[in-house]
Amino acid sequence: MKGTLSEAVTQEGPDLRVHEALARLPWHYRVVLEAKYLRGLSMKEIAADNGASIEAVESLLRRARAGFARVYEQMQTLE
Numbered sequence: 001m002k003g004t005l006s007e008a009v010t011q012e013g014p015d016l017r018v019h020e021a022l023a024r025l026p027w028h029y030r031v032v033l034e035a036k037y038l039r040g041l042s043m044k045e046i047a048a049d050n051g052a053s054i055e056a057v058e059s060l061l062r063r064a065r066a067g068f069a070r071v072y073e074q075m076q077t078l079e
Contacts, residue, residue, distance in 0.1 A: 012018035021072045036061060 022030050035041045035049065047057045 024071050029067050030050045032060050
């Protein structure tokens with residue numbers, strides 16, 4: 001499996017590894033990823049919740065996804 005959050009979160013919900021990977025990320029990455037993928041919020045909703053522009057949220061989300069992918073893939077390599 002690739003290390004993307006959208007692939008790691010299935011219809012049954014995220015597995016324990018997803019939560020572990022999220023816990024290893026900086027809080028600002030974790031917040032935006034949880035809002036988007038676990039809570040299902042739109043970019044507009046995330047921006048409003050965080051007092052940020054949609055563009056800022058999109059940029060943060062790109063960095064957060066990359067960080068998640070690195071952590072998740074490292075965890076899988078150790079298994």
